[in-house]
Amino acid sequence: MLTFYFCPGSSSMAPHIALHEVGAAFEPKLTRLHQQQNRNPGYLALNPEGKVPTLVLEDGFPLTEVAAILWYLARRYPEAGLLPAGDIEAESKIISWMSFIAASIHPSRRAGVEAWRNIFRLTDAKFGQREWAVGDHYTIADIHLFRLFWRFVDALHPDRPEYPNLYGHYDRVLQRPAVMKTIEIETGHGYHLP
Numbered sequence: 028m029l030t031f032y033f034c035p036g037s038s039s040m041a042p043h044i045a046l047h048e049v050g051a052a053f054e055p056k057l058t059r060l061h062q063q064q065n066r067n068p069g070y071l072a073l074n075p076e077g078k079v080p081t082l083v084l085e086d087g088f089p090l091t092e093v094a095a096i097l098w099y100l101a102r103r104y105p106e107a108g109l110l111p112a113g114d115i116e117a118e119s120k121i122i123s124w125m126s127f128i129a130a131s132i133h134p135s136r137r138a139g140v141e142a143w144r145n146i147f148r149l150t151d152a153k154f155g156q157r158e159w160a161v162g163d164h165y166t167i168a169d170i171h172l173f174r175l176f177w178r179f180v181d182a183l184h185p186d187r188p189e190y191p192n193l194y195g196h197y198d199r200v201l202q203r204p205a206v207m208k209t210i211e212i213e214t215g216h217g218y219h220l221p
Contacts, residue, residue, distance in 0.1 A: 029053040030083040032070065034060045035213035036181075038133070039080035041174040042096040043213070045167060047205035049104035053082075055212075061219035093174075094125045097167040109167045120161040124168035127153075132175050140183065147179055147190055154192045158199065165203070173200040 031046060031053045033039035037060060046053050058064045058079050065077045073089040074081045082090045082099070090096055101110035111117040127150075135146040150172075154160065160168040176193050179185065187194045200206055 029085065030056060032056045032058045032073070032079055032081040032083075033213075034058050034065070034079045035216045036178065036218040037079055038093050038174065040177070040209065040213065041093050041170050042080045042082060042100065044170050044174070044203075044206050044209045045097050045100045045109065047208050048109060048170070048203070049100050049107040051100065051104060057216060059219065092129075093171060094129055097125070097171060101167045108164065109170070111162070111164060111166070117161055117166075121166055121168045124160050125171055128168070128171045128175060132172075136178070143179060143183070144185070147176065147185075147193060150176075151190045151192045154196065156192060156195075159196070165200075169196070169200060173197060173206070 029046070029051055031039075031042065033043050033055060034057070058070060060079065064070065065074075065079060070081075071077055073083065074091050076091065078091065080091070080093065080096060082096045084090055084099075090099055098110070101107070102112070105112055110121065132146050132150060135142045154172075157163075159165050160172055172193075173196065176190075176197055180197065
């Protein structure tokens with residue numbers, strides 16, 4: 028069985044959603060960042076960076092980093108349809124989105140509110156009026172993007188007209204049962220993010 032170390036509302040939210048999307052059996056391990064549980068020696072033995080998420084695979088290997096975990100789950104459970112396997116163009120577009128999200132969107136929050144707002148303006152334009160990030164199917168890129176925009180919305184409550192494409196995406200993703208389930212579970216534990 029998979030073991031999933033997470034902290035509500037943190038980056039681990041994206042793999043948490045994906046675990047529910049694919050229907051994988053997993054053991055959740057709440058790892059509260061505000062209590063520095065990610066600095067415990069046992070956790071650091073799994074993930075020396077002390078970050079969440081960590082997904083311990085059936086063979087005991089601790090897989091870290093959101094993009095890697097999302098990719099693993101999509102490939103391991105292809106029946107969930109989170110990755111258009113065999114379509115090199117679509118897969119490349121997903122990797123492009125995942126790279127942009129990890130390298131540009133994620134670090135922008137630490138650069139200040141204006142940088143955070145600016146990267147989402149750029150992302151809104153990049154997303155355009157499509158239904159999903161890549162083609163007409165919901166993929167791991169949508170999960171990854173949703174989690175970061177969810178945090179942005181939760182923290183700043185930006186005006187909808189400023190980010191019309193991303194809010195449309197946000198509303199569609201919020202309707203997914205796996206997303207509702209993840210939010211319900213994480214809300215039940217409480218959000219204590221820095």
